[in-house]
Amino acid sequence: MSTSPHAPAAAAPPGNASRAPRAFGRSHTDDLMSFLAASPSPYHAVANAAERLEKAGFRQVAETDAWDGTSGGKYVLRGGAIVAWYVPEGADPHTPFRIVGAHTDSPNLRVKPRPDTGAHGWRQIAVEIYGGPLLNSWLDRDLGLSGRLSLRDGSTRLVNVDRPLLRVPQLAIHLDRSVSAEGLKLDKQRHLQPVWGLGDDVRDGDLIAFLEQELGLASGDVTGWDLMTHSVEPPAYLGRDKDLVAGPRMDNLLSVHSATAALAAVATSGAALSYIPVLAAFDHEENGSQSDTGADGPLLGSVLERSVFARGGSYEDRARAFAGTVCLSSDTGHAVHPNYAERHDPTHHPRANGGPILKVNVNNRYATDGSGRAIFAAACEKADVPFQSFVSNNAMPCGTTIGPITAARHGIKTVDIGAAILSMHSVRELCGADDPFLLANALVAFLEG
Template identity: 55%
Template sequence: MPEPRDPATAPAAVHVADLAAFVQASPTSYHAAAEGARRLAAAGWTQQDEAEAWDASPGGHYLVRDGALVAWRVPAGAGPLTPFRVVGSHTDSPTFRLKPSPDLSAYGWHQLGWEIYGGPLLNSWLDRELGLAGRLVLRDGSTPLMRTGPVVRIPQLAIHLDRGIGENGLKLDRQHHTAPVWGVGTAGPGVLDHVAALVGARAADVEAFDLFAFDTATPSVFGPAGEFFASARLDNLASVHASLTALLAAGESDEIAVLAAFDHEELGSESRTGASGPLLADVLVRTGAALGAGTDEQHRAWARSFCVSSDAGHAVHPNYPERHDPANRPLLNGGPLLKINANQRYASEGVGMARWRAACRTAGVGVQTFVSNNAMPCGSTIGPLTATRLGLAVVDVGIPTLSMHSARELTGSRDPHDLARALTAFWSE
């Protein structure tokens, strides 16, 4: 008689544990790109220097541009007309970014000044132990990545001092009510003294910095059957990790497999590392050119190429069902989402939808559809941007989540693995 299977070693549990490790290694987009690159290098992939001649030899290649990562695998026998099979995601998440003169003092407290990055649920960041992470630009030209432990907190006003909060709701002034406490009492080291020391430097050595807040709480699987997974930055590190896992697991096909993990999606993607920038086009054009493609051949290859845009989506909220479409109500652990919007906030159309359904069928996972309630505005993704900029056929997909843009988001413990399985099938077909 076979031994009972240990739930902790089931494939979905192993995947979600590795996702938790990936999230913890990736407090910022810079760290996420670096961690993805580390994993690719460990698997034998070759780093491409953008300032050097392009390498389109058979095998795996990758590049890091600031907080973005692109990886591609060239099959044996690839030529100028070989199409591309792309999975796009993004490495950034809503948070706070440290201002240029960050040290503040008021009423005996030491605080930090920071800007709001993207659209976080501000209340979810209150009363959490937060760290700082990102990169420093030193006088010697180096750009070390760094992270602290828990060092700041945004304290909420006690209910005794705001008796009307129960009736009026919590209202936070984005400038005055989100400054964290850094210290108290006599003057201590400034924040740059602290972060510079972590990389063996002095504050005077720091010419510039890109530093962000992150929640230091560890990800957690919970629930009576371990069915839930809570973590920071699931939007969209869950897709980055799933696509990276799938790329390394997928069998080689006749097409060039491409992973594109962009930065700055939460800000609109208009940057040198965002989906509206040149990054993906640079990789496709230079790879095609290295394989001997001229302009006409490149466009012929792109016309036969396809992109999956993978980003977090909404599960039906049991406390707010009226905010959702009455006939399309995704649940956690019900299978990856197929995201549809008539106004092209998502790029999914019939042919792409059918292709995604086929990949999920091959992987043996379910498919759920998401469409917005007509009375609710619909968010968007890198999908329409990629379709517009490059003319690629695109389908928008993702995993169902609750508490999107919270400091701590929620999905099903099987959802990330199901997404990775579907993406593996997409790259292997």
């Protein structure tokens, strides 16, 4: 293991958990980079997660079908969300779950219902701001276009134009001398509309016609769309010793990838399991989680309940299973920033390659409490993985995650964790190269119970 020479030591939980060999090393980070590049939208992310699970023996089940109580790995896809679970042989209806929760969406620029616009000889695409992106990071980037197309026959198709197609050009400093003194000020409506060509004959339907041609569809086949922009610059190792990774959508595909790998590893390990391991990767975390694919919707609860009932369980079995269930809400958090250290709590400075972070907020912006900390500490000790603690500076507002939502909606113990990164919500974020596989190894130990 290559870690920062100043990385804090793992906090030791009470007792002596037996250590297990790590399931992942640096090759996991290589695979993360491939996953990020292949997942420009939530729809691509869940498709890629499903493909990895299929290779581990999981099979898709439809929500409209009757479910059986057979053992093995299963998953449900709904839009940009996936819930996958593995039922061990002989699992009782009241067997509790071990869940890793994450989210598939990231802040970006999303295409409006009438995409085609332009002015002064420039053809542009009308976009809406999704979530809370660092707007300046989207300027002067070569952008592709990806997402989901809904077709006239009721089917959907994924689309990924992964080449320089769009660009949001910044105003030259000669035309705005105040930038140097007052900083960049962007109007979300006027200044973020990307250009994609030249011409004065802007017509409704140009963008969709272009995408129909890209996919070999007939004119008029596309009747609906969920489209978004992404940077076409691929992920890369960074630094003198290549001990950092720069890439898009780490918040929160880093967790989705690690959780997918951990669930597949546990399902194929042959280990005796006393819990049912679960991956729940939701959409729409960046705008409040209130959707049919968000953590504040019924998807997770519905899947868990149907799993209990399919194994012959009653409502009493469901209550017993939920009472013993634990969820790790895995989302990226803030590494200490070398240029803005005063923005962090002075006694909590998570470092890159220092292992996953345990997030705490006594006002329940995170769901972690002392007993949850002990559960995560035991998993990290078993995996021989160091972990760090994160608390916000008291003078700064604290962000939140799907953790408190999951705990409150389903009444299950939830612990907030994640990997420490810089440049959160930028078009391109930064993490330690070892932290993805350290997180994945901790998740394996947690899912095994």
